[in-house]
Amino acid sequence: MRPYQLICPGCGAVLEDHYTLACPSGCRALVRADYRKKRLDLRDEPGIFRFADWLPVEGTLPAEAGPVTYRSTAFAREIGLENLWIGFSGYWPEHGARITTCSFKELEALPTVVRMRETGSGTLVVASAGNTGRAFCQTAAVTGIPVVVVVPTGGRDRIWTAEPTDRACLITVDGDYSDAIAAADTLCNTPGLVPEGGARNVARRDGMGTVMLDAAVSIGRVPEHYVQAVGSGTGGIAAWEAAMRLIGDGRFGSALPRLHLAQNIPFIPMVRAWQAGRREIVPEIDMPDARRSIAAVSADVLTNRNPPYAIGGGVYDALTATDGRMYGVENRAAEEAGRHFTGAEGIDLDPAAAVAVAALLEAVESGAISPGDCTLLNITGGGYRRAEESLDLRVVEPSFRLRSPDGAAACARDVLGWVNEHA
Numbered sequence: 001m002r003p004y005q006l007i008c009p010g011c012g013a014v015l016e017d018h019y020t021l022a023c024p025s026g027c028r029a030l031v032r033a034d035y036r037k038k039r040l041d042l043r044d045e046p047g048i049f050r051f052a053d054w055l056p057v058e059g060t061l062p063a064e065a066g067p068v069t070y071r072s073t074a075f076a077r078e079i080g081l082e083n084l085w086i087g088f089s090g091y092w093p094e095h096g097a098r099i100t101t102c103s104f105k106e107l108e109a110l111p112t113v114v115r116m117r118e119t120g121s122g123t124l125v126v127a128s129a130g131n132t133g134r135a136f137c138q139t140a141a142v143t144g145i146p147v148v149v150v151v152p153t154g155g156r157d158r159i160w161t162a163e164p165t166d167r168a169c170l171i172t173v174d175g176d177y178s179d180a181i182a183a184a185d186t187l188c189n190t191p192g193l194v195p196e197g198g199a200r201n202v203a204r205r206d207g208m209g210t211v212m213l214d215a216a217v218s219i220g221r222v223p224e225h226y227v228q229a230v231g232s233g234t235g236g237i238a239a240w241e242a243a244m245r246l247i248g249d250g251r252f253g254s255a256l257p258r259l260h261l262a263q264n265i266p267f268i269p270m271v272r273a274w275q276a277g278r279r280e281i282v283p284e285i286d287m288p289d290a291r292r293s294i295a296a297v298s299a300d301v302l303t304n305r306n307p308p309y310a311i312g313g314g315v316y317d318a319l320t321a322t323d324g325r326m327y328g329v330e331n332r333a334a335e336e337a338g339r340h341f342t343g344a345e346g347i348d349l350d351p352a353a354a355v356a357v358a359a360l361l362e363a364v365e366s367g368a369i370s371p372g373d374c375t376l377l378n379i380t381g382g383g384y385r386r387a388e389e390s391l392d393l394r395v396v397e398p399s400f401r402l403r404s405p406d407g408a409a410a411c412a413r414d415v416l417g418w419v420n421e422h423a
């Protein structure tokens with residue numbers, strides 16, 4: 001018997017895990033992992049697998065990458081907060097942060113690869129704007145398990161690893177993140193190539209949820225506020241789900257944290273839908289002129305046109321359950337906030353993390369977060385300069401280049417051939 005089962009919050013069905021991404025009854029809800037252990041015991045592991053009790057895996061990997069939480073002093077003082085905690089997912093060994101690909105996407109990739117090995121078959125195909133793809137390439141390097149990563153051509157320079165690997169099949173597609181998603185979907189029509197699943201993948205959500213677990217264990221309680229920049233919103237859903245488990249544990253308090261989720265203006269579909277009180281995103285209203293808006297943001301990893309917002313157990317439900325807020329952040333505000341944070345704390349940020357910092361400043365200014373409130377700021381990426389200084393980073397060369405997503409069908413057999421050669 002596995003240490004967890006899957007539950008569909010739509011119909012209540014209990015499912016066995018066969019790398020299951022959705023309820024077989026067709027429910028429009030995110031399937032959740034239900035762990036047999038309701039009390040979190042920390043394992044004696046170096047990184048994320050410290051939290052393996054609440055990851056949908058049986059085995060672990062000897063990976064150093066894991067969530068890190070510390071209490072801010074300099075930045076907190078400058079912005080008038082007394083109880084600000086930073087969840088730092090990146091490379092900053094002085095703070096114990098050893099995610100060599102510098103973003104919290106590695107927290108998703110590690111349990112996903114283990115879950116696939118234990119419950120599924122085939123090779124994972126991952127669409128990414130850059131950070132997720134890099135994380136999965138690194139995981140392929142560490143495990144030797146091949147992965148197919150599809151990125152927009154503009155995100156190609158972001159795909160590097162900290163170890164040599166020939167197990168990552170990189171495909172570039174001319175276009176944006178949505179084109180990469182479309183190409184990956186087409187590839188997955190070929191037997192043997194399996195969609196990683198995004199927000200529907202419980203390993204991905206619960207991997208991200210370890211940021212909340214680490215914070216609760218470090219602080220001694222569930223924080224009152226959780227601040228993150230979102231593209232799909234999966235991190236927000238994950239924080240909510242992790243907080244519910246922590247409350248069930250009984251040692252970390254009884255109140256859910258309020259979610260403060262931010263997007264980068266002008267591409268802010270979830271902000272618009274939420275502020276209008278709608279469960280559904282209406283493309284003509286919430287993301288008009290999407291391509292141009294996507295091209296204009298400073299944090300393009302936040303540009304998902306099809307986020308799990310309306311789906312049961314998705315972003316709308318997470319915001320509703322936590323009395324959450326959403327923020328639209330201008331590029332300039334994000335850049336200024338990022339510089340402020342870096343000046344005070346001494347580490348460079350991913351542009352997406354800078355969007356979260358700007359949202360925190362707005363929440364403090366508006367009074368939504370009070371000076372004494374226990375607040376967790378999720379710095380979802382950073383330490384790139386630090387990693388460049390001390391690690392031997394290697395760019396992954398593309399194996400296939402597509403002019404458009406339509407080219408994916410024609411190259412699927414060759415991709416499968418590549419996988420078989422490198423398995």
Ligand SMILES: Cc1ncc(COP(=O)(O)O)c(C=O)c1O
Pocket residue numbers: 103104105129131132229230231232233234235236301302350352353380381
């Ligand atoms: C650094 C960083 N922060 C935040 C996000 C948003 O994550 P999500 O919306 O999936 O929670 C991403 C997505 O790629 C990211 O790379």
